[in-house]
Amino acid sequence: MxxxxxxxxxxxxxxxASEYAKVLEIMGRAPTLTExxxxxxxxxxxxxYKSSRVLLKQxxxxxxxxxxxxxxxxxxxDLGHGLAAVMKIxxxxxxxxxxxxxxxxxxxxxxxxxxxxxxxxxxxxxxxLRFGSPDNPTTRRIVDGVVRGIGGYGNCVGxxxxxxxxxxxxxxxxxxxxxxxxxxxxxxxxIFLSAAAGVGNPVVxxxxxxxxxxxxxxxMASAAFGADAEERRPTVQVGDPFxxxxxxxxxxxxxxxxxxxxxxxxxxxxxxxxxxEMAGKGGVGIELDLDRVPQRASGMNAYEIMLSESQERxxxxxxxxxxxxxxxxxxxWELDFAVIGRLTDTGRIIVRHQDRVEADIPLAxxxxxxxxxxxxxxxxxxQTPLNPARIEDRLGLTRALERLIACPDLCSRAWIWDQxxxxxxxxxxxxxxxxxxxxxxxEGTPLALALTTDCTPxxxxxxxxxxxxQAVAEAWRNLTAVGARPLAVTDNMNFGNPxxxxxxxxxxxxxRGMASACDALKFPVVxxxxxxxxxxxxxxxxxxxxxxxxxxxEDAAQAVGIALRPWLDLVLVxxxxxxxxxxxxxxEIAGREDGPPPPVDLTAERAAGDFVRAQILAGAVRACHDxxxxxxxxxxxxxxxxxxxxxxxxxxxxxxxxHAYWFGEDQGRYLLAVADSGTLIRAAEAVGVSAARIGxxxxxxxxxxxxGTISVRxxxxxxxxxxxxxxxxA
Amino acid sequence: MRAGIVLFPGINRERDMAIALEHATGHKPRMIWxxxxxxxxxxxxxxxGGFSYGDYLRCGAMAAQSPVLRAxxxxxxxxxxxxxxxxxxxxxxxxxxLPGALLxxxxxxxxxxxCHLRVERSDTVFAGRxxxxxxxxxxxxxxxxxxxxxxxxxxxxxxxxxxxxxxxTPAGEATAEAxxxxxxxxxxxxxxENLRVLGLMPHPEDLVDPLAGGTxxxxxxxxxxxxxxx
Numbered sequence: 001m002x003x004x005x006x007x008x009x010x011x012x013x014x015x016x017a018s019e020y021a022k023v024l025e026i027m028g029r030a031p032t033l034t035e036x037x038x039x040x041x042x043x044x045x046x047x048x049y050k051s052s053r054v055l056l057k058q059x060x061x062x063x064x065x066x067x068x069x070x071x072x073x074x075x076x077x078d079l080g081h082g083l084a085a086v087m088k089i090x091x092x093x094x095x096x097x098x099x100x101x102x103x104x105x106x107x108x109x110x111x112x113x114x115x116x117x118x119x120x121x122x123x124x125x126x127x128x129l130r131f132g133s134p135d136n137p138t139t140r141r142i143v144d145g146v147v148r149g150i151g152g153y154g155n156c157v158g159x160x161x162x163x164x165x166x167x168x169x170x171x172x173x174x175x176x177x178x179x180x181x182x183x184x185x186x187x188x189x190x191i192f193l194s195a196a197a198g199v200g201n202p203v204v205x206x207x208x209x210x211x212x213x214x215x216x217x218x219x220m221a222s223a224a225f226g227a228d229a230e231e232r233r234p235t236v237q238v239g240d241p242f243x244x245x246x247x248x249x250x251x252x253x254x255x256x257x258x259x260x261x262x263x264x265x266x267x268x269x270x271x272x273x274x275x276x277e278m279a280g281k282g283g284v285g286i287e288l289d290l291d292r293v294p295q296r297a298s299g300m301n302a303y304e305i306m307l308s309e310s311q312e313r314x315x316x317x318x319x320x321x322x323x324x325x326x327x328x329x330x331x332x333w334e335l336d337f338a339v340i341g342r343l344t345d346t347g348r349i350i351v352r353h354q355d356r357v358e359a360d361i362p363l364a365x366x367x368x369x370x371x372x373x374x375x376x377x378x379x380x381x382x383q384t385p386l387n388p389a390r391i392e393d394r395l396g397l398t399r400a401l402e403r404l405i406a407c408p409d410l411c412s413r414a415w416i417w418d419q420x421x422x423x424x425x426x427x428x429x430x431x432x433x434x435x436x437x438x439x440x441x442x443e444g445t446p447l448a449l450a451l452t453t454d455c456t457p458x459x460x461x462x463x464x465x466x467x468x469x470q471a472v473a474e475a476w477r478n479l480t481a482v483g484a485r486p487l488a489v490t491d492n493m494n495f496g497n498p499x500x501x502x503x504x505x506x507x508x509x510x511x512r513g514m515a516s517a518c519d520a521l522k523f524p525v526v527x528x529x530x531x532x533x534x535x536x537x538x539x540x541x542x543x544x545x546x547x548x549x550x551x552x553x554e555d556a557a558q559a560v561g562i563a564l565r566p567w568l569d570l571v572l573v574x575x576x577x578x579x580x581x582x583x584x585x586x587x588e589i590a591g592r593e594d595g596p597p598p599p600v601d602l603t604a605e606r607a608a609g610d611f612v613r614a615q616i617l618a619g620a621v622r623a624c625h626d627x628x629x630x631x632x633x634x635x636x637x638x639x640x641x642x643x644x645x646x647x648x649x650x651x652x653x654x655x656x657x658x659h660a661y662w663f664g665e666d667q668g669r670y671l672l673a674v675a676d677s678g679t680l681i682r683a684a685e686a687v688g689v690s691a692a693r694i695g696x697x698x699x700x701x702x703x704x705x706x707x708g709t710i711s712v713r714x715x716x717x718x719x720x721x722x723x724x725x726x727x728x729x730a
Numbered sequence: 731m732r733a734g735i736v737l738f739p740g741i742n743r744e745r746d747m748a749i750a751l752e753h754a755t756g757h758k759p760r761m762i763w764x765x766x767x768x769x770x771x772x773x774x775x776x777x778x779g780g781f782s783y784g785d786y787l788r789c790g791a792m793a794a795q796s797p798v799l800r801a802x803x804x805x806x807x808x809x810x811x812x813x814x815x816x817x818x819x820x821x822x823x824x825x826x827x828l829p830g831a832l833l834x835x836x837x838x839x840x841x842x843x844x845c846h847l848r849v850e851r852s853d854t855v856f857a858g859r860x861x862x863x864x865x866x867x868x869x870x871x872x873x874x875x876x877x878x879x880x881x882x883x884x885x886x887x888x889x890x891x892x893x894x895x896x897x898x899t900p901a902g903e904a905t906a907e908a909x910x911x912x913x914x915x916x917x918x919x920x921x922x923e924n925l926r927v928l929g930l931m932p933h934p935e936d937l938v939d940p941l942a943g944g945t946x947x948x949x950x951x952x953x954x955x956x957x958x959x960x
Contacts, residue, residue, distance in 0.1 A: 151840050155871065156781040158742025242740045242784025334739065421842045421871040423936045423943070424779075426746040431943070441941060443749075556941055728837075 005036040013040035013216070019371055026365045034302040034351060034358040039366065041216070041269035041307060042276055045532050048370040051498040052530045055511045059525045060518045065487055066526055067188065073114045073264060074184075075526025076191055077488045079552055081445055084188040086120035089128075089181035089453070089490040089548040091531035095236040096178040097225070100145025105153040105239040107180040109311050112157060113265035116248050117314065119192040119255045120184025123425060124440050125154050127164040127180050128453040128492065128546040132173030134408050134726060139168070142176050144727065149239075150180070151419040156241035157248065160428055161420035162438035165453050168408045171461075174225065174536035179492040179529075181548040183451060185442055192255060194264040196282035196317045196343055201261055203275070203286060203341035204323070206330050207247050207313035209296035213237050214270070214309025224497050224535035243312040243335070250333040251314065259322035266313040272306045274315040275341075276349060280367035285346035290353040294336040302351060302358035317343060377504035383462050386595040388580045388660035393589075397662055398708035400589045401633050404663070405641075406718040407588050408726075410630050412641075415723030434642060435561035436481035436626050437551065448556035450484030452549045456629070457542035459597035462582050464506040464543055466597050468513025470667060473600045475549030476521045477626045480609040481670055482559045483616035484551030489518060491528035491547055496540025498532045506543040514545060520602035521609075523549070560616050562625040564643030566698045569677035572632065573684060573691045574608045574669030576652070578660030584630045585663035598667045604689075605668040611689045612670045620674055627669040632694070633662040633704075635671045640702055641716045649695035651705040658706065673697060731958035733759040734772040736802065738793045741780030741817060743933065750935035751776070754951035764796045773958045774811045775802050777818030779871070779933060789832060789874045790820030799825050811855060811958065812927040816872055819919070819929030828920055828929045829887070830879030836912025840873040844943075845910065845932055847895040847918050848902050854921065855957035856928045857894065859949035865902045866946040868932035870911070875931035877913035877920075884914055894919035894928055 003009055010020040013036060023031055023039045031039065045051060061069035067084055068076035074088035092107025112122050127150055132139045154161045159182070196203075214237035254260060262282065264274045271293070279286035290305045300308075318326055323339065330337035344350075349366070351359035395403070404410055417432035429448055430439035437452040454475040460467030472489065479486040491514070496503040518524055534541040553559055580586050581595025615621050623643065627635045633649075640647055652661035674680050677693045684691035703709045733751050735744050744761070751759045760770055769775065782793035793799065799821070806812050806827055814822040822828045835841055844867050849860040860866065879887070887893050896916040897909045904916040911931070919930025934947025 148839075155840055155842075155873075156740070156742075156784065158780060240784070242781060242786065245740055245742060245781070418843050419840045421840075423842070423869040423871060423933070424743060424746065426749055426936045426939065426942055428943070429941050443745075 003033060005031050005033045010036060010040065014044055015040050019043060022369065026362065026369065032358055034306055035361055037303045037307045038272050038359055038361060041272050042366055043370050046268050047273055049530055050371045051373050051375055051532060052493065052507065053372055054374050055508055058511050058515045060515060061524050061526065063522060063524045066524055067191065069526045070528060072193060073117045075488060075490055076118065077526060077550060078188055079447060081447060082188055083442060084186050084191065085449060085550055086115050086118045086184040086186055087488065087490050087548065087550050088114045088527040089179055089492045089546065090114065090529040091492050091494060092178045092180065093175065093494065093531050093534055096146055097174065097176055099236045100142045101149040102236055102238050104146040104149030104178045106237045106311055107178050108150055108153040109239045109241065109244050110267050111180045111182045112159065112244060113267065115182040115184040116251055117192065117263055117265045118186060119190050120186035121252060122159045122182050122184040124183045124438065124451055125159050125161045125180065126451055126453050126548065128455065129164065129166045130172045130177035130457065130544060131168050132176065133170040134168055136173050140727065146178055147416050147419055153239055153241045155421040157245045158424050160422050160424045162422050162428060162440060163432055163451055163453065166413055166416065167457065169457065169542060171542045175534040175541045177494050177544055179546045181453060181490060183449060183550060192260055192263050194262050194278050194281055196262045196278040196284050198261055198317065199284060199343050199345045201317050201343045202320055202323055202339045203288065203343065204316045204318050205293060205313065205338045205340045206316065207335055208240060208243050208310055209294040209336055210305055210308045211296045211310045212300065212304055212308060215304055215307045224533045226537060237309045237311050239311050246333045246335055247312055247314065250330050250335055254326055254329050257322065257325065259318050259326045261317040261319060263314060263316045266315055268309065270307060270309045276363065276366060278315065278317065279349060280363045285344035285348045285363065286341060287344055287350045288341040290351060292338050292340045294338050302353040306351065375498055375504045376501045377508050378501040379505050380464050380509065383581065383594055383596045386581045388578050388657050391580060391590055393659035395589055396708065397633065397658065397704045397706055398710055400585060400663065401637055402710065402718050404584060404588055404630050404634055405637050405715060406721055408722055409584060410634060411722040412720045414720060415727060429556050429559055430482060430561050434563060436478040437484065439482055439556065439559040441556040446555045448553040448559060450479045450482050450551035450553060452478040453546055454478060455544055455546045457544045458582050458593065460510060460543040460545065462597050464509035465513040466599055467543065468510035468545055469517045469600045470597065471545050471547045472514050472517035472521065472523060473605050473667060474628060475547040476523050477609060479549050479551030480613050481624045481626045483613060484553045486521065486523050486549060486551040488526045488550050489523055489547055491525055491545060493528065493530045494534055494541060494544040494546065495532050496535040503540060510543055510545045517602060521606060558617055560621055560624050562623055562639050562642045564639040564645045564647065564673055564697045565622050566645050568622055568673040568675055568697045569693050570647060570695045570697060571672045571674055571677050571680055571691055572669060572694045573612055573672060573689060575690045576661060576664065576666050576669065578656040578664040579666045580660050580664050583663060583665045585659065598665050600667045607687065608668050608670065608689050611684055611687055615680060620680055621672050622675065623673040625671045627671055628665065631663040631665050637702060637715050639671065640712050641719055644712060645697050646699040646701040646712050647695055647697045648703040649705050731755050731774060731955050732772040733774040733776055734762045734770060735759050735776045735778055736762045736764060736798055738764045738782035738796065740782045740784050741778050743779035743816065743935065746935045747776055747778040750938045750951050753938050754955040762798060764798050767797045767801060769801045769805055774813060774954060775805055777814040777821050779816030779818060782817055782821065790817060790824040793821045794824035803827065806927055809924065809926060814929040815933060815935065816931055819931055820874065822927065822929045827927055828922060829883050830877055832874050833876040833878050834874050835876050841910055842871045845870045846898050846900050846908065847932060848898040850893045850896060851891055854925045855954060856950060857953065858957055859953035863902065865898055865900060867937060867944060868934050868947055869936045870932040872931055875911040877917040879914060887920055892921045893917055894921050895930055
């Protein structure tokens with residue numbers, strides 16, 4: 001029985017009383033069920049960005065090399081040589097908690113479609129994952145499902161998964177985060193957009209058939225979980241990477257012709273959002289005949305067809321004279337191809353099903369009068385600075401190092417990336433774990449892309465503005481550390497319930513911090529995604545603004561990794577104060593999670609990064625690693641393990657306690673392995689960048705300034721222990 | 731050498747294979763659509779890696795029933811050279827062109843990592859540029875690469891010298907640790923009785939370029955080009 005659309009149902013669909021009143025005003029009558037479904041999906045947080053839009057406008061989005069910034073399916077950046085990189089990150093957090101495998105898999109599928117929709121062949125996938133405490137019994141199941149899901153989808157479609165990041169924290173126990181990023185390559189003058197044009201042109205549906213999966217997924221993703229999260233399973237979509245692979249090939253084949261006027265994938269809110277957005281952007285009307293929509297379930301009503309989030313589907317507007325040629329391509333790939341409507345000049349979306357008009361909505365107010373909220377916010381209280389000299393070092397350097405590099409947040413992620421195909425395509429220059437950013441050559445050119453995802457949520461929780469700034473700076477630094485010129489950001493803003501002022505305060509401050517860093521580093525945001533309501537039974541996640549960074553190297557051969565080689569000088573670039581606030585040493589060794597996070601000095605950041613990049617491109621640097629989580633000694637250990645070479649370290653400055661010097665997380669620093677430290681240090685001083693030799697490489701042991709020694713083999717064993725023993729062990 | 735790569739829906743390493751072949755021969759291989767009932771004039775048929783038909787039913791099972799496979803079988807029966815890598819190996823096994831089966835990895839997880847392979851014989855068109863006993867590196871990327879056959883078949887493969895490559899340590903020892911997918915007798919690749927059909931799980935085509943990690947896989951393609959003519 002079809003339910004009646006009224007205020008009660010509107011509320012169930014996530015519309016507030018005032019939003020429903022606006023629907024009545026726009027329609028001038030009570031909406032039908034389908035119309036109410038369309039309004040609630042389009043006005044959901046997920047589709048409308050109603051809580052975040054005001055703030056997102058503060059982010060810098062322009063640079064001479066930006067071809068398309070936010071507003072399209074993905075951002076587009078000019079690489080020169082007639083090529084463009086297309087990039088986007090997107091969350092699939094809510095579904096990944098309910099059903100980890102399919103939630104993560106369809107996250108990968110969705111972000112791939114955002115990129116190939118624009119005419120790009122996807123060349124790399126990355127991800128950013130946050131899980132609950134390893135001690136929580138559900139975490140292991142979620143990690144296993146998410147990793148299998150990402151691999152299951154990405155491996156099958158044949159796009160290498162080349163990088164990512166993983167953190168654990170109890171704040172993610174019931175709200176894991178799965179953010180998936182895709183980068184593609186397109187001809188700079190062959191970018192496909194979504195604005196529909198040409199009254200009378202056919203509206204064409206291609207890909208998989210529509211079923212009853214994922215109905216109202218966008219609405220589900222726009223609310224906090226109660227105790228009944230498991231019961232939301234029917235809102236999770238089911239992925240088919242095989243069909244996606246066919247869809248990629250068929251779309252790219254069609255895109256080589258001049259048949260397409262506009263194209264958009266059917267992602268969140270499915271046929272509703274794709275048709276409304278395409279027609280809305282193009283300022284035209286659209287008529288859909290749902291009887292022509294390929295369906296795999298029988299007896300679906302208009303509401304279900306419009307709100308289904310079945311995967312691997314695209315909507316296109318074609319030139320009418322190319323319809324037959326386009327159909328032939330999709331038939332060759334054994335995919336559905338159906339003309340389901342036409343563009344009109346009415347400015348309305350009219351949906352027919354079984355000879356009835358099920359929806360007739362004016363597009364301008366549906367799109368243009370979507371609610372926008374400037375929600376109340378409160379500032380996060382500042383933390384009291386710590387004095388490192390008053391924090392006792394009970395373990396000493398060697399034992400603390402052994403414990404740190406084995407802890408879940410710092411240990412080797414090989415168990416994860418060994419399940420992702422990172423070499424397919426034959427262009428992977430730096431594989432996961434071998435460099436601070438993944439490096440992918442652009443096939444057939446000397447160019448390479450550098451790619452990373454970064455965020456330090458514990459910093460963001462302690463000081464959201466400093467944390468937002470740090471997330472951008474760290475991504476910029478990771479790209480720089482391989483020798484790349486950072487070009488652009490795609491951001492994934494993961495937060496709790498925006499109706500709580502403290503969460504809105506976090507969001508606003510993170511945006512301020514990000515904006516300042518993007519400005520200072522000339523690192524604009526070209527695309528992104530907002531995921532709010534990451535909250536279960538009133539408990540929210542740490543603020544997690546994930547930064548996906550893209551950089552370029554003119555010559556792939558110039559990229560450097562982190563692996564140490566024997567008999568080189570180790571040079572620390574950037575100033576060290578011994579900042580222990582919010583450090584992993586403080587948490588893992590001292591058992592405290594307090595203090596302000598390390599500040600980022602954007603001027604110094606820029607100077608140090610530009611210096612390091614110039615040295616790499618001049619060929620003076622054999623290995624480079626940014627100093628981040630865990631501090632300097634962890635960075636040395638990671639380089640030693642990656643290169644299977646030891647090192648001998650000199651004492652730090654006397655005015656900084658030893659544990660603060662070696663484990664502090666001061667920002668804007670790089671550790672370089674070079675043949676000639678004297679020349680490099682003089683060059684640094686000449687441009688006002690601090691640099692100091694801290695030791696040299698060689699042998700099989702890491703020897704610390706306090707006389708402690710640990711073999712690289714033992715470090716490696718400690719580093720690699722956690723995941724296999726936690727996941728596969730007893 | 732005129733090479734042709736067969737395109738099944740869902741395969742995804744055809745581009746990698748084409749690059750490796752072009753490197754070795756100086757010209758692009760032919761691409762052969764799965765619906766073709768006849769092969770063009772070629773010297774080598776390659777079944778590349780990927781997930782033909784999504785690995786649904788069983789890896790390679792549906793591709794083994796496609797029209798082009800009848801043509802590939804005829805080609806092999808007449809003494810043609812056939813190379814199947816990863817999913818291509820699975821298809822050859824499903825089609826009965828090579829014995830045995832490829833089961834789920836012993837770990838029940840997808841494995842993407844470099845492995846080391848020992849060349850068990852070098853007097854074939856595929857391995858001519860390697861030395862017997864030589865160890866080379868190749869990326870593996872599969873969920874179902876655990877080679878299985880009954881003891882009689884395995885004994886026969888060994889007795890007849892039909893084992894092409896084994897998983898070994900970098901030092902060349904065929905240990906259990908080096909055998910990450912759990913294959914019977916560390917088998918990574920096998921030949922047909924006439925040594926003209928080779929199936930292997932790892933991907934030499936992804937190591938033909940120093941920038942992409944090394945050139946360990948290059949001799950396989952150079953050897954083919956040398957034997958079958960550039």
